Amino acid sequence: MTSVKAPEDGRFGLRIAFQADRFGQLMQSRLLVFRPGSAVAGGGYFLPAVERKGPIELRAEAGHDTVRVRLPDGFRIGRDAGSSAPGESLRQYQSSWKAEGNEVVFDQTLEIQSIIVAAEQYRGVREFFEQVYGAELAPVVLVRK
Numbered sequence: 001m002t003s004v005k006a007p008e009d010g011r012f013g014l015r016i017a018f019q020a021d022r023f024g025q026l027m028q029s030r031l032l033v034f035r036p037g038s039a040v041a042g043g044g045y046f047l048p049a050v051e052r053k054g055p056i057e058l059r060a061e062a063g064h065d066t067v068r069v070r071l072p073d074g075f076r077i078g079r080d081a082g083s084s085a086p087g088e089s090l091r092q093y094q095s096s097w098k099a100e101g102n103e104v105v106f107d108q109t110l111e112i113q114s115i116i117v118a119a120e121q122y123r124g125v126r127e128f129f130e131q132v133y134g135a136e137l138a139p140v141v142l143v144r145k
Helices: 119-136
Strands: 002-006 011-015 025-027 031-034 056-058 061-070 075-077 091-100 103-112 115-117 140-144
Touching: 056 119, 091 119, 103 119, 115 119
Parallel strands: none
Antiparallel strands: 002 011, 025 031, 031 140, 056 115, 061 103, 075 140, 091 103
């Protein structure tokens, strides 16, 4: 694990390398399904499906994550890369995954501005974060060569 702090621009970086023998699920002995974004998923906000009576406060945050997963021997990516970009002026999210050499690379960027959101806008904020979590947990399918 390596951490890097760049005080001149207020950024903090963290690099972690690990090996997981069972990061995916083998199906029919030829398809390997895994979720590269699950290595970084779970941060941020959990907003339950309830009727909101009062406003909700979002704190400013910004982050960028990259997850690189080395393809197991004998497998290739089974479909084209995917991406997601739900957002609006106060909340932005973008993610993508692609093949790069013998790796799958998942990138995501999340930016939220500090704001107090009225109760009647709660559903839209909740849907935004559901899209973020859905993109983080999107599966990648590998096919045995």
